[in-house]
Amino acid sequence: MKILHICDHYRPIGGAEKLLFDTLEALENNPNIENVIAMHDYPENKTTGARKEYIINDLDIQPISWNLIDYLIRGIKSKKSLRSIIETEKPDVIHIHNLQNPFIISESIRKTPTVRSVHDPRLYCFNNWRILRKDKKICPYPLGIRCVTEGCLWSELLRFSFEGRCAIPKYFSYLLHRKIDKLIVESEAMNACVLQNGYKKEQIAFLPNFTKTFNFDDVMHRSEKYGNPEENSILFVGRASFEKGIDYLLEAVARINIPFKLYLVTGGPAMPEVYSKIQQLSLSAKVEVLGILPYEKTRDCYAMADVVVVPSVWIESFCLVGIEAMANAKPIVAFHTGGIPDWLIDGKTGYLAECRNIEDLAHKIEAILQDRIKAKEMGINGYWRVHEKYNIETYLAGIMSIYINAIEHKKQKDT
Template sequence: MKIVMIADLILGGEGRHALGLSEELKRQGHDVEIISFEKGQDSLPYFNLFLSYKVLLSKKALFRLLEEKNPDIIHMHLPFSTMDFLVEEIKRKTKKPVVCTIHLSPGGRSIIDSVVTLYLKKLSPSLKHSDKIICVSKFVKTHLKRISGISEKKLLVIPNGVDVHKFRPQANKSRDFRMLFVGRLSPEKGLSLLFKSFGRLGEGKLCVIGDGPLKSKCIREAVKNKRVEFLGRVNDEALIDNYSSASVVVVPSTWQEAFGMVSIEAMACGTPPLAFAVGGIPEVIDDGCDGFLVKKQTPEALSRRINEARASDLVRIGKNGRKKVLRMYDWKIIAKETLKVYQSLA
């Protein structure tokens, strides 16, 4: 089957999803090409639309590429750009089935949650023209249906996946209690709350990996507190090494995360995630079995749960997480489910 993916590879979870799915579909013998802003994996054909400012030119470039490639399926990963609103035109001009995967979750009361909800409401008339809409969690499906009026028949849930051969436990677990944060360094990811919570803990270490507008704040915290280590942006090899060596991976997001890619990457490496119970995250983590959930978004609740996690059997919980990922989130499984959607439309 010939598949064209349209995705923003710059965005964290969405980019990793699009690349991971594309790589696995290619391994299974399918012809997969990606149209994006950013260069992807060397092993995948890639086309840059140079979308930054020339929206009209980009639109022309998009349709030229779609005509040239003549795929069996067009799979759009949203949000992407103003082209998110072109589903009807893409379907009409190419006469090809269009599948959309939604990587955002409506709902919630924060400013960013409100912006996401508004975006998805505006996007709904365009989305209704797609043949199928894949939601990365039940949470996303429930709230998208509520705000959009899209038919239940078009909506289905296929979660994010992870490369279980790449993300796997290493023999480097830290003897000290070591917490790890991985993600975009922005307010909605809960970094300020995490630093306040960490200040309440008498011992342990905190490592921060990522990039974003709060980078300077992270550097200051690392200078001020010798128990805080800031690594910035790292490659996958270093990321996996840090996932594996950590005692817990803290996911303190305060907005409605659609899924939480960091949680399954941590679990794949045998390390329990510890996260606020927001958005689709509770669908991933079974509290106390393969990770930890925090119900109240306060420094006190977070530090209390960290202490409880520290007193738990983290090795057993980490092994449970790895087993769950192998059972539910291996890209082989996710690609198989996605392929069923394609085949039902082709």
């Protein structure tokens, strides 16, 4: 089977991209599968030589300037480029990983069975993160009138800002996705969101993320090797941006009454705010910013941590960090939001705190730090949960059946 993967970023910068690389590696263990990549021409995107890789100009095109005619021309060109790749490679199925370009979506679904992974609400939300612009609460509404009345879109349209300009292409992309053969959702929350926005039940395939698992003894040995019994280490791994809740975490740790050290494996647009918040809360001595690290080094951080915190305040599609931490036998404290309750069993693999409740988050982090035996037990429970549910074999079987269903669906549609 030949699979054409279409993606914007082709380097492990976030959970979605890491999942892409893990998926490619998993698929390539099967000699009957050939992966072909089509990626956007970001300067940071580099071919790896591990598989056939195409770089397409404007694959992830957006109306950056007011000049929409230029946008149209470039969009049509990108469509043509993809068409020539499809004609050359003749893939059995196309897997779109993270892309909104309506020109590319329309070309993909034209003749080839197409599958789309839904990693975030960009598919049906004009401001991308499903957080209301007015009060920054999680938006419960589907795409439509509320986008206008809740202040997310109207002002953008009137100002003709970047997000305003993106609205019409995004709406086309939203409509085109209704014709896609399979939409892969990663959690119950995402499933509900997709259904709410008018996508058909039979179009949706449920497949949680997976992560690489390691030998139990090795994981425990690493925890002993890197862990510091005299320090209470808290770890955050994720983008520095509002939706990932790093602000809430800093506020929460400021309320913790026992000695601790918070390690932030992070980077991104909100870094200046993070630094000023650290200073403002007088946490400079207790917080260490480690920057963005490759997964190998992040694993060392997991091994060193006593607890991993996932303070996301948006509808997390799944949150790969959670199962990564569990694969490294670490307990987790997270806000009860999005796909997190799917993998975090409250009281067994960690604690769920009420979403955006800083006191609750602080209390639960402290509870884990104070009871090391319980924390270790939770870590081990998490480790086995990942082994059973979020392993490569389950994922591989799932994704293969999705591809096969998509091909059959396309055949039925054509006949």
